[in-house]
Amino acid sequence: MSKFGFKLTPSGTINYDQGDFRLAEFIDQHEPSSRLCISCGACSATCTGGAFAKLEMHKIHLFIKRGMSDNVKTQIQNCMYCGKCQLVCPRGVNNRNVIRLILTHFKI
Amino acid sequence: MTTLKYQTVIIGGGVAGMAAATELHKSGSKVVLIEGNKKLGGQVNNWYKVFPNFRPASEIVNSLSTNLLKDKIPVLLETSITHIESNSGNYILKSNQGQVIEAETVLLATGFNTFDPSGKEEYGYGIYPNVLTSVELEQRLKTNTNGISPKRIALVHCVGSRDEKVNRLHCSKVCCVSAVKQAIELKEFYPNAEIICLYMDLRMYDNGFEELYRDAQLQHNIKFIRGRLSECALNIEKDLVLKIQDTLAGLPMKLTVDQLILMVGKEAHQLPQFDESIIIEKASHGFIKPADSHLNPNTTSQPGIFCCGTTSGPKTIQETISDARSASLAVCDYLNKK
Amino acid sequence: MAFDPLVIPFSLGLIFLLIVVFYKYYTWIRQMPKPKNPPKGLNRIKAYFDASIEVIMESLLHRKIFKQNKLLGYMHMSIAFGWFMLIVVGNLEAKMTSTNAINPPYFPIFLNFFAPDRSLTPGHGIFSFTMDLFLAMVLSGLLLAFIKRSKSRLFGMRRTSKMRGMDKIALYSLWLIFPLRLFAESFNAYNHNSGNFLSANCGDFFATFLPVAQLEYSMWVLYSLSLGVFFVALPWSRYSHIPTEVVLIFIRHLGYRSCVKPTGYNMFDLYSCSRCGICIDQCQINILSETNKTVTAHYIYDMRVGNKNDFGLYSCLACGRCEEACPVGIKTVDLRIGKRYSETPQTVVKYNVPKPLKPTAHNVGYFSGCMGKLTPSVIESMHTIFRAANENVLHIDKEDGICCGRPLILSGRVDQAAQLIQLNKDRIVASGIKTLVTSCPICLKTFKEDYDLNIEVIHHSEYIEQLLETRKIKTKFTNQNVAYHDPCELGRGLKIYDAPRNVIRNVAILSENPNKNERELCCGGSLAGIALSQEQKQTLASDAIHQIIDNETKALITSCPLCKKSFTQTSVIKVMDIAEIISQNLILPAEHKVKEKQHVQEFVNYN
Known part of the structure; x- marks a missing residue:
């Protein structure tokens, strides 16, 4: 399809009505601080792992909350757990625990 | 020692204190204004021009202090109140100059301090000479001493505001529009430089603010990037390298700038020491908590002690002066009922 | 061979215990990889000897607990050592009494039952006295253990552990064993007119109001039962430590x-x-x-x-x-x-490796660590110190810094960490440096323990200490009072306590806090505390600060960027890294002053 210059991808829009919110609920329950994220992006900018692979913490929060949790599966494994994202977070989101919970949820 | 007697003591000779003093004097109250510094004006003295119309800040201070002079309202400069105790419905205030003042009411106009960003180390304040606070920039603008031809300057919003890491969760209200104002001033100073605002949210809530923002974009070509600065380092040329996330483009961004301005937030100024019997309730952000933020915004939890201006939270100059005037009504009301 | 059905519970319990314990130890030992540096030859014999001494000193006499609190030490010692001696002396006495070459294991335990009259046994008086003495010792320990349940503060403990599940069964049976033995022995002493200071007197006393002749046999049965129950419960209770600790001491001495x-x-x-x-x-x-x-x-x-x-x-x-x-x-x-x-399921993802460092002529490499990026004053202070010492230093992670891997290890993702370790190691080796200085104790620990770098790896406090000792930098003394906080990974983790203190004493008055060195408190920001909220971390930090500083303290000095960050969030006084306080108090020769001035000037004038 791509040779026609466009693709029909389900990820082109956010289908909120048919989102998969199981991960969102799981994280919401175990790490409520994730609700506080305002997508300021400080975490993604400072990310040590993000310099060498794709990893944008604030987008991970967004994807999960939009019911698009499949999008975070591969990204999340790039985390180096250094904790800088948490030190710069103005909202006190416990990002490392969120990552741990995602890994637990997906059993990866 | 003789005890000076007044109906109302106003602590703090900033714009709030001055405005309240004039109003209270007009309503016939015997009032004294106490200021810790050598001159009146408080924090507004540190500003060069004010938003949204670039009026010189000194104009406002001068206008208010001229009124005081005209009305011959007593002012004690270089005086700070060290202790306040209550005495059968009145208050006894002691100053560092040794004066003892008895008053029926006390109006707190102690105002705010600006946040000291040296604790926010990753922004490089106090480490790299080219990182300065918005207050320091005002001084440099005023005295025309801001170095020569920077190519790019970034202004960081929300430094010491809305930041759990420095225990300041509140919004300081004026930094957003201050940043836009300073960006325009910088652009006028350095027409060839690129001026960038790094913001989390732009809170252009009051009259003229949104217009100023529009102006900044259209007339002055100020750039706005939505992302919070996370770290600041030096490159070999000693330029500042900023790491931010352009959250709207969805990509991490490296940005080299010559100068970094930190829009420091407001935090509560220390209050005088009160006797144990006097209880002044504070809100979670450290400012005084009014008895009723809608209906009695100037009444504190202690009868006879009032607050005005930024003593009860961040405000613009305009809001501060209105609040001071409303406080003088509350004080008069209290004195009349007494 | 002497036998009575009353020994059955004891014997079955013992057999069960031995089977379970040996099976467990066998499987665990098979799961142990060979030690890296096992003691060989004479050292191996010495290892066995040392282990035996340690077993006596720790497992029996509980020397370390004595050091902590004498009463608590006595409690543990009296039960362990007393019981051990009861078994040893009992076996000796049984050996002397019986004519058989081998006695069944229950024989010494129930010796008084099987051979109540041993007046002909050589050394009878001594045996009977020592057996009573050690029984009294164990009983005193039990009494203390009983008191400790409710009054743990007497034993130097604010809180004590709660009994759960199988522990309760084991504990109650353990508590019963020795009182029951006392009953059985004292009744036996009365009935056979034997015993010593404890059993004889107790026997006389009980006989005044109890039908001891009829009760003796049932006491022996209950004694046997309590032992049997204890043995069965032991492998699933806290008391599994009794045999396991001994084995642990041996395998530790053998290099595992x-x-x-x-x-x-x-x-x-x-x-x-x-x-x-x-x-x-x-x-x-x-x-x-x-x-x-x-x-x-x-x-x-x-x-x-x-x-x-x-x-x-x-x-x-x-x-x-x-x-x-x-x-x-x-x-x-x-x-x-x-x-x-x-x-944690172990997955390994690949990173886009930054370009390798080219070999350089630098002798010293500096690794500021991930956290260093958020504490630029530490990095700048180090650079000031490097300049002052005329050291040409390669800043390895100035750009493209890869995490050292320790945070991943702490989170359990050990295999992923191994990849980072390899990436970093390649960079460090390729740079050709001889000494690696790091500001971050977290990195330092993993560089030392997991990297196998064949170069000197030191913390910046040790490096500064070297510079001061070799007079490469000079400092001036200020009269300010400072406190020092030992970062966990540097202090307990790597036992580096003196270097930072020696450095600080060059520039300030160091006041020590009661929790210093191995008892130092964590700043709360530890990367291991994944599930702790921001608020909880701040509570820990502020509690630690208040225990470390006093009213006189002007600054809190630490030597870990993460500790500095955690403390800064809540501290009422200035928090500084050791590098900062040194760089602020450097005495620079005239030519350096010019250099430093230039350094600052380059900032202010935009080229």
Whole structure:
């Protein structure tokens, strides 16, 4: 399809009505601080792992909350757990625990 | 020692204190204004021009202090109140100059301090000479001493505001529009430089603010990037390298700038020491908590002690002066009922 | 051969215990990888000898607990050593009494039952006295243990461990064993007109109001039963530490070490815990909750019985205070990380490796660490010091800094960490430096323990100490009073306590806090405490600060960028890194002053 210059991808829009919110609920329950994220992006900018692979913490929060949790599966494994994202977070989101919970949820 | 007697003591000779003093004097109250510094004006003295119309800040201070002079309202400069105790419905205030003042009411106009960003180390304040606070920039603008031809300057919003890491969760209200104002001033100073605002949210809530923002974009070509600065380092040329996330483009961004301005937030100024019997309730952000933020915004939890201006939270100059005037009504009301 | 049905419960219990214990030890030993540096030849004999001495000093006499609190030490010693001596002396006496070459194991235990009249046994008087003496000793220990349940403060413990599950059965049977033995022995003494100061007198006393002749046999039965029940409960209770600790001491002396990837060694560690509770007061999580589920004594219980305790697992700071206090020397941090490892499926993702460093002529490399990026004043201070010492230093992670891997290890993702370790190692080796200086104790620990770098790896406090000793830099003394905080990874982790203090004493008056060195508190920001909220971390930080500083303290000095960050968030006084206080108090020769001035000037004028 791509040779026609466009693709029909389900990820082109956010289908909120048919989102998969199981991960969102799981994280919401175990790490409520994730609700506080305002997508300021400080975490993604400072990310040590993000310099060498794709990893944008604030987008991970967004994807999960939009019911698009499949999008975070591969990204999340790039985390180096250094904790800088948490030190710069103005909202006190416990990002490392969120990552741990995602890994637990997906059993990866 | 003789005890000076007044109906109302106003602590703090900033714009709030001055405005309240004039109003209270007009309503016939015997009032004294106490200021810790050598001159009146408080924090507004540190500003060069004010938003949204670039009026010189000194104009406002001068206008208010001229009124005081005209009305011959007593002012004690270089005086700070060290202790306040209550005495059968009145208050006894002691100053560092040794004066003892008895008053029926006390109006707190102690105002705010600006946040000291040296604790926010990753922004490089106090480490790299080219990182300065918005207050320091005002001084440099005023005295025309801001170095020569920077190519790019970034202004960081929300430094010491809305930041759990420095225990300041509140919004300081004026930094957003201050940043836009300073960006325009910088652009006028350095027409060839690129001026960038790094913001989390732009809170252009009051009259003229949104217009100023529009102006900044259209007339002055100020750039706005939505992302919070996370770290600041030096490159070999000693330029500042900023790491931010352009959250709207969805990509991490490296940005080299010559100068970094930190829009420091407001935090509560220390209050005088009160006797144990006097209880002044504070809100979670450290400012005084009014008895009723809608209906009695100037009444504190202690009868006879009032607050005005930024003593009860961040405000613009305009809001501060209105609040001071409303406080003088509350004080008069209290004195009349007494 | 002497036999009576009353020995059956004891014997069955003992057989059961031996089978279970040997089966467990066999499987654990098979799961242990060969030690890296096992003692060889004479050293091996010495290792066995040293281990035996340690078993006597620690497992029997409980020297380390004595050091902590005399009463607590006596309590543990009296039960362990007293019981051990009862077995030894009892066996000797049985040997002397019986004409058989081999006695069944129950014979010495029930010696008075089988051979009540031993007046002809050589040394009878001494035997009877020592047996009574050690029984009295054990009983005094039991009495103390009973008191400790409710009055733990007498024993120097604010909190003590709670009994759970199988522990209760084992505990109650243990409490019964010796009183029942006392009854059986004293009734026996009265009935046969034997015994010594304890059994004879007790026998006379009980006989005044009890039909001791009729009761003696049932007491022996109950004694045998309590022993049997205790033996059956032992492998599933805290008392499994009795045999396991002995084996642990031996394998440790033979060069086996614990590992963050769980091995059989970790199992020995796990079952060597007596849950004595000494670690409980050490755990800083106590200030966060009334019922501390994180503290090792409780967590080990959950680990043994397989209870899910996610908060306990992931809130642990891995500060090592419990490990330092543990009288058994259990590697509590490795146990917890091992558990995290086994709970985390290990996946390895590939990173886009930054371009390798080119070989340089620099002798010294500087690694500021991830956290260093958020504490630029540490980096700038180090550069000032490097310039002052005329050291040409390669800043390895100025750009493209890769994490050292320790945070991933602490989170349990050990295999992923191995990749980072390899990437970093390649960079460091390729740069050709001879000395690696790092500002971050977290990096330092993993550089030293997991990297196998054949170069000198030192912390910046040690490096500054060297510069001061060789007079490469000079400092001026200020009269300000400062306190020093030992970062967990630098202090307990690597035992570097003196270098930072020596450095600080060059520039300021150092006042020590009661929790210094191995008892130092964690700043709360530890990367291991994954499940702790921001608020909880700040509570820990502010509690630690208040214990470290006093009213005179002008600045809190630390030597870890992460500790600095955690403390700055709540501190009422200035928090500084050791590099900062040194760079601020450098005495620079005239030519350096010019250089420093230029350095500053280059900032202000935009080129």
